[in-house]
Amino acid sequence: MSDVVDFKLPEDALCAALRERGQRVTPQRLTIARVVRELDTHVTAEQVLTAVSDRLPGVSLPTVYATLDLLEELGSVRRVSAGGGAILYDPRTHPHHHVVCTRCGRVTDIEAPVDEAALIAAARAAGYDPERADTVVHGVCAPCRS
Numbered sequence: 001m002s003d004v005v006d007f008k009l010p011e012d013a014l015c016a017a018l019r020e021r022g023q024r025v026t027p028q029r030l031t032i033a034r035v036v037r038e039l040d041t042h043v044t045a046e047q048v049l050t051a052v053s054d055r056l057p058g059v060s061l062p063t064v065y066a067t068l069d070l071l072e073e074l075g076s077v078r079r080v081s082a083g084g085g086a087i088l089y090d091p092r093t094h095p096h097h098h099v100v101c102t103r104c105g106r107v108t109d110i111e112a113p114v115d116e117a118a119l120i121a122a123a124r125a126a127g128y129d130p131e132r133a134d135t136v137v138h139g140v141c142a143p144c145r146s
């Protein structure tokens with residue numbers, strides 16, 4: 001497992017993490033990382049592409065995906081599978097859980113004590129090599145109910 005890089009640290013932390021992995025520090029990678037941080041919410045690769053297109057003209061969706069995957073490997077973003085199909089990337093890398101609207105797909109962070117060790121143990125008992133546990137609650141959000 002890699003050291004967790006605190007996303008809120010200055011950009012040189014990301015540069016150091018890239019170099020440690022033998023990855024090049026490119027303006028493209030730094031810009032995509034910065035944009036995800038600025039968006040400060042759960043975003044799809046398509047949303048990141050839209051947000052960076054001013055600053056990185058001509059950047060492609062596969063490049064954005066590849067960069068987000070690299071950032072995830074480095075611990076700069078977390079991938080959230082909220083069950084709605086699209087993969088979301090989360091700039092908040094501290095352990096937390098999510099609640100997802102079953103109508104509009106809105107994703108909100110929630111903090112609650114969860115026995116992650118028990119989940120991990122159960123996954124191991126099922127024959128998996130668990131990496132982490134996060135919990136998704138499904139329900140209808142307030143705007144959708146009103």
Ligand SMILES: [Zn+2]
Nearest residue numbers: 101104141144
């Ligand atoms: Zn909703």
Ligand SMILES: [Zn+2]
Nearest residue numbers: 090092098109
């Ligand atoms: Zn989150």
